[in-house]
Amino acid sequence: MDMxxxxxxxxxxxxxxxxxxxVIVNIxxxxxxxxxxxxxxxxxxxxxxxxxxxxxxxxxxxxxxECEAHTWHNLIPYVDRLNYCSALxxxxxxxxxxxxxxxxxxxxxARILRTLLSEYSRIADHVTCIAAGLxxxxxxxxxxxLMTLRDYIYEHLADxxxxxxxxxxxxxxxxxxxxxxxxxxxxxxxxxxxxxFIDRIHGLMDRNRIFIDRMRRVGVIxxxxxxxxxxxxxxxxxxxxxxxxxxxxxxxxxxxxxxxxPVGILGDNYDRYVVRMREMDESVYMIRQCVDxxxxxxxxxxxxxxxxxxxxxxxxxxxxxINHFKLIIDGPRVPAGETYSSHEGANGELxxxxxxxxxxxxxxxxxxxxxxxxxxxxxxxxxxxxxxDVVPTFGSVNMIGGECDR
Numbered sequence: 409m410d411m412x413x414x415x416x417x418x419x420x421x422x423x424x425x426x427x428x429x430x431v432i433v434n435i436x437x438x439x440x441x442x443x444x445x446x447x448x449x450x451x452x453x454x455x456x457x458x459x460x461x462x463x464x465x466x467x468x469x470x471x472x473x474e475c476e477a478h479t480w481h482n483l484i485p486y487v488d489r490l491n492y493c494s495a496l497x498x499x500x501x502x503x504x505x506x507x508x509x510x511x512x513x514x515x516x517x518a519r520i521l522r523t524l525l526s527e528y529s530r531i532a533d534h535v536t537c538i539a540a541g542l543x544x545x546x547x548x549x550x551x552x553x554l555m556t557l558r559d560y561i562y563e564h565l566a567d568x569x570x571x572x573x574x575x576x577x578x579x580x581x582x583x584x585x586x587x588x589x590x591x592x593x594x595x596x597x598x599x600x601x602x603x604x605f606i607d608r609i610h611g612l613m614d615r616n617r618i619f620i621d622r623m624r625r626v627g628v629i630x631x632x633x634x635x636x637x638x639x640x641x642x643x644x645x646x647x648x649x650x651x652x653x654x655x656x657x658x659x660x661x662x663x664x665x666x667x668x669x670p671v672g673i674l675g676d677n678y679d680r681y682v683v684r685m686r687e688m689d690e691s692v693y694m695i696r697q698c699v700d701x702x703x704x705x706x707x708x709x710x711x712x713x714x715x716x717x718x719x720x721x722x723x724x725x726x727x728x729x730i731n732h733f734k735l736i737i738d739g740p741r742v743p744a745g746e747t748y749s750s751h752e753g754a755n756g757e758l759x760x761x762x763x764x765x766x767x768x769x770x771x772x773x774x775x776x777x778x779x780x781x782x783x784x785x786x787x788x789x790x791x792x793x794x795x796x797d798v799v800p801t802f803g804s805v806n807m808i809g810g811e812c813d814r
Contacts, residue, residue, distance in 0.1 A: 430458065435798060437466050443540065443802070444809025446783075452795060460790040460798075464783050467813040475773035479739025480506055480580060483773070488574040490775060491811040494533035494754040496525045496565075499578030504659065505749035505760040506580045510742055512714060517705045518582040523661040524698035525565075525577075526751070527691040528595075531602065532561045533754035533806075534684040541681065541803040542613065545622055550612050557605045560598050567591055580740060581715045582708035592699055599692055606688065623678035627789040627801030630675060637785035641756025641778055642687065643805065646672035646679035653752035664701065665694050680804040714740045739768030746772075755779055755806055779805075779812035 430453050437447040445466035451459040471490070475483050487502045488495040500522045507514065514522075539554035562572040568587055569575035577584050613619050629639070631647040644651055650669040654662040670686035672679025708715045712731055721728035744766040750759035756778030763772035782805050789801050 429453065433795070437463070443807055444812070446802075446807060446809070446812075448786075448790070448798060448802070450790070450795065450798065455795050457790050457793050457795060457798065460787040462783050462786045462790075464780070464807075464809075464812050467809040469814070471814040472773055472775065475770055477769070479768050480742055480770060481735070481739055483770070484578055485574070485576045487578075488576055489810050490777065490814065491533070491753060491755065491758070491779070491808045492573055493536045493808060494529035495574050496529040496569075496577060497751060497753050497758060499575065500526055500660070501749065501751035501753070501758050502760050503578040503580050504751065505747060505762050506740075506742060507714075508749050509745055509747045509762060509764060510580070510713060510740070512581050512709055512711055514582050514709050515706050516703050517586075518707045518709070520661050520698050520702045521583055521587070521707060522578075523665070524695055524702070525568075526660070527694045527698070528561065528565065530691050530754050531688050532558055532565075534688050535561070537754075537803070537806040538609075538681060538684055541677075541800055542619075544799050544803055545619060547613065547616075547619065550609050553605045553608050557602055560601055564591075564594055564598050567594070579708065579714075581711055582706075586707045592702075595695070595699070599695065602688075602692060606685070609685075620678065622797070622800060623676065623681060625674065625676050625678075626793060626797050627677040627680075627804060628675050629785060629789050633785065633788055634675065637788075638781045639756070639785055640781075641753065642680055642683045643675075643756065643782060643785075645670065646683050647675035648673055653750055653757055657750075659749075659751060661698065661701065665697050667694050677801055677804045741766065741768055742770075750776065753778055755782070755808065755811070775811075775814060777811045777814060779807045779809075780814070783807060783812060 430451055433450050433452055435448040435450060437445045447463040447466070449461040449463070450457050471486060474486060478486070483502065484499060487498045490498045535554050535558045539551045539558070542554070543551035565575065566572045568585070568591055569577040629643065629647065631649055634644045634647050640651065648671050650671050652669045653659070655669055667690045670683050670690065672683050714735070716735055717728035717732055722732045742764040744764055746761070746763040748759055748761045750757050752758070757776060758778060759776035761774040761776070762770055765771045786802065786805055790798055793801065
């Protein structure tokens with residue numbers, strides 16, 4: 409029996425009557441410039457992209473279903489591995505959702521620490537995105553400057569969390585441990601290095617004609633398109649709309665901080681670069697405010713429903729021993745109900761919808777991953793442009809595979 413197997417690449421586009429001379433080019437899923445495993449099928453007329461079809465899901469690993477088999481505490485390492493460029497924001501967003509359902513109030517010191525470390529992670533994420541984008545345009549000097557800066561941040565975060573990338577530092581009810589001695593002094597040194605390196609980037613790129621020509625009016629998405637596709641974060645703000653979860657629905661200590669929400673004009677690659685550069689400056693400003701506001705006190709809530717008792721009590725009191733055993737084996741008992749909590753991630757609104765039946769394991773966990781939503785709008789920025797613009801435009805979206813595919 410002669411069966412004709414359809415070509416999956418060709419079938420992505422319906423044939424047209426006037427497609428003579430048009431070529432379909434498959435970019436990815438294994439490509440060094442896709443920032444993960446993503447397939448972009450493009451239909452070209454010469455060098456012009458007529459149509460684009462973005463396929464994600466190659467890194468899907470069942471995160472949300474896996475959550476149903478673990479205790480609430482044990483999910484934190486899994487959450488770390490969503491956006492691994494700013495894992496602390498993932499930790500705090502997830503823990504905040506569980507705390508909201510439990511009615512747990514974290515301590516003032518933990519609240520400021522979470523805010524400070526979220527902004528520190530935002531800088532690391534934006535540095536990674538900008539550095540990769542500049543490298544893909546041939547700006548190797550700027551790339552090396554920014555990678556050096558990112559390494560300073562990673563090493564400094566390792567001093568408090570014990571890891572460079574996936575930290576597992578958040579805890580339901582606070583954070584894992586307090587800052588080590590001398591950490592805040594080193595923080596100011598890293599921020600001074602940040603200012604030095606960012607000044608160099610401005611000097612290299614801001615008036616670079618090649619860079620501007622490759623970025624300005626390339627990869628445009630309008631405000632109306634962004635809103636209709638649910639786009640958030642720097643991509644939405646690049647269109648001129650100052651929408652930011654930290655301002656619109658303040659959480660942690662953001663209501664006590666003074667900061668601006670940078671916006672762009674055209675919604676193109678250059679505006680996304682400018683928005684991220686300005687957001688890093690605002691993050692530095694907020695970090696210094698957090699240092700001034702940081703109070704003394706514990707970093708974990710005194711709530712036996714989620715906080716492990718101190719080790720001396722575990723060894724000396726039967727009640728503390730039993731509580732420790734139950735929290736580790738069965739997990740904290742989260743009251744039956746459902747809730748949604750969102751934080752401003754580095755790429756946009758990062759939200760967690762959780763459902764509990766009153767047991768030590770979640771019934772349902774859903775992550776609103778900004779990278780996944782932005783993939784739905786990426787074709788709008790690619791179509792009508794040049795093939796050579798696909799890579800820098802895709803890089804400006806900053807798709808993180810672990811977050812997108814989950």
